[in-house]
Amino acid sequence: MDPLINLNPLQPLAPLGDGSRPQGQTPGQPSFSEVLQQALRDVDEAQAQAEVEARKLMTGEGADMHSAILAVQKADVSFQMMMAVRSKLIDAYREVMRMQM
DSSP states (O other): OOGGGGOOOOOOOOOOOSSSSOTTSOTTSOOHHHHHHHHHHHHHHHHHHHHHHHHHHHHTSOOOHHHHHHHHHHHHHHHHHHHHHHHHHHHHHHHHHHOOO
């Protein structure tokens, strides 16, 4: 599953409220933290599936080498994308911290 498929277009900034949800966001939309948490769960699930497939291949339970290689590659790509998103978030945080008020 593509972790970026759930991302919605950016909403305009709204004044801070009580901290529950942005004012312009409807209750049915996931928050940014929920999208990130779901993406992390997807990466973790891909890693676990790759481990299961590799273990099956090594023990001889699974005769399909292609599915094992595909699961490992999918887990690798999703992990690389997660690391790229993490790096961009850290860069954005540092940029915001450098701003002068």
